[in-house]
Amino acid sequence: MSDNVTTQHKTAACIGGGVIGGGWVARFLLHGWDVNVYDPASDAKRKLDAVLENARAALPALADVAMPSEGKLTFCDTLEAAVTNAHWIQESVPERLDIKHAVFAQVQAACLDSAIIGSSTSGFKPSQLQENALNPQQIMVAHPFNPVYLLPLVELVPSPINNPEIIEQAKTLLTSIGMKPLHVRKEIDAHIADRLLEAVWREGLWMIKDGIATTSEIDDAIRYGFGLRWAQMGLFETYRIAGGEAGMAHFIAQFGPCLEWPWTKLMDVPELTDELIATIAQQSDEQSGHHTIRELERIRDKNLIGIMRVQKDNNWGVGELLNQHDQRLKQLG
Numbered sequence: 628m629s630d631n632v633t634t635q636h637k638t639a640a641c642i643g644g645g646v647i648g649g650g651w652v653a654r655f656l657l658h659g660w661d662v663n664v665y666d667p668a669s670d671a672k673r674k675l676d677a678v679l680e681n682a683r684a685a686l687p688a689l690a691d692v693a694m695p696s697e698g699k700l701t702f703c704d705t706l707e708a709a710v711t712n713a714h715w716i717q718e719s720v721p722e723r724l725d726i727k728h729a730v731f732a733q734v735q736a737a738c739l740d741s742a743i744i745g746s747s748t749s750g751f752k753p754s755q756l757q758e759n760a761l762n763p764q765q766i767m768v769a770h771p772f773n774p775v776y777l778l779p780l781v782e783l784v785p786s787p788i789n790n791p792e793i794i795e796q797a798k799t800l801l802t803s804i805g806m807k808p809l810h811v812r813k814e815i816d817a818h819i820a821d822r823l824l825e826a827v828w829r830e831g832l833w834m835i836k837d838g839i840a841t842t843s844e845i846d847d848a849i850r851y852g853f854g855l856r857w858a859q860m861g862l863f864e865t866y867r868i869a870g871g872e873a874g875m876a877h878f879i880a881q882f883g884p885c886l887e888w889p890w891t892k893l894m895d896v897p898e899l900t901d902e903l904i905a906t907i908a909q910q911s912d913e914q915s916g917h918h919t920i921r922e923l924e925r926i927r928d929k930n931l932i933g934i935m936r937v938q939k940d941n942n943w944g945v946g947e948l949l950n951q952h953d954q955r956l957k958q959l960g
């Protein structure tokens with residue numbers, strides 16, 4: 628990319644406009660980028676409109692300065708039309724390596740040499756995505772979190788063949804749309820965050836299977852307690868405080884040995900039998916079935932905005948990032 632990536636009216640291409648692709652569309656569009664979307668599903672536009680409606684209500688509520696005017700959204704009939712003039716191409720198609728490889732081949736036959744291709748993959752390593760690609764060093768993982776238009780984290784995972792310049796360009800560009808690029812320095816299956824989430828999820832599945840807790844009880848254990856701590860300090864800073872004045876070393880001395888106790892079933896995965904799936908689905912319906920998914924999304928968005936706004940007041944964590952982004956938006960306006 629030759630010119631200043633923070634200027635407006637850049638073009639992004641979003642390939643796949645589902646849950647995650649739709650969130651990317653919203654984040655780019657609401658930051659003034661023109662966005663081309665390609666998704667062959669017949670109901671893709673309807674679903675995207677619903678995500679955009681939520682995003683328009685939510686993202687500006689995080690800013691204390693004017694957002695750029697929305698860019699132009701174009702639904703393209705072909706993938707080629709979507710990518711030809713794009714500076715950033717975000718792939719968010721289903722999590723199958725064969726589909727992703729086919730998409731990269733089509734993208735690279737038509738895109739600018741200077742474009743960056745980010746993949747939303749939750750699990751594949753960049754070197755797997757790059758296999759047999761026309762120009763492998765143009766591709767890297769840019770793994771976001773749902774809702775992409777609100778949550779800033781994006782795990783940026785290059786392989787050893789991506790040159791430092793393209794990695795820096797990607798960081799600058801993602802920062803310019805309000806994101807927090809976390810540069811994952813060593814590629815690893817499922818990156819950093821999903822490794823952590825899978826460990827917790829697996830443990831939760833065991834507790835349901837063994838009849839210890841329901842979906843709602845497990846969620847309460849998170850949201851009334853450690854989930855609130857994690858939201859603003861993460862794991863290690865929280866444990867530092869838990870060690871009292873003696874700090875981290877004391878905490879580890881006190882609780883580290885418990886890790887050896889047979890508390891965890893992490894090494895095993897419960898078999899996802901029809902019975903276990905039906906139990907989880909039924910408990911989940913009882914817990915949340917009285918809300919539509921769109922209602923739940925709006926409740927989630929309002930709560931996320933509140934949690935992030937408090938941290939803005941304290942200029943802490945995600946709030947510090949949002950304050951810096953406000954300054955950036957002010958300079959653009």
Ligand SMILES: NC(=O)c1ccc[n+]([C@@H]2O[C@H](COP(=O)([O-])OP(=O)(O)OC[C@H]3O[C@@H](n4cnc5c(N)ncnc54)[C@H](O)[C@@H]3O)[C@@H](O)[C@H]2O)c1
Pocket residue numbers: 642643644645646647648665666667668671718719720721722723726730747748749750770771772773
């Ligand atoms: N859902 C999540 O919470 C989440 C979070 C982070 C990353 N991801 C990753 O994002 C990617 C997409 O996941 P999702 O949850 O949005 O799935 P999804 O099923 O909601 O969306 C996938 C979309 O891709 C479209 N599609 C299929 N083949 C295509 C093609 N050849 N070209 C263009 N579009 C095509 C489908 O029509 C669908 O709309 C996956 O790699 C997933 O691992 C998902």
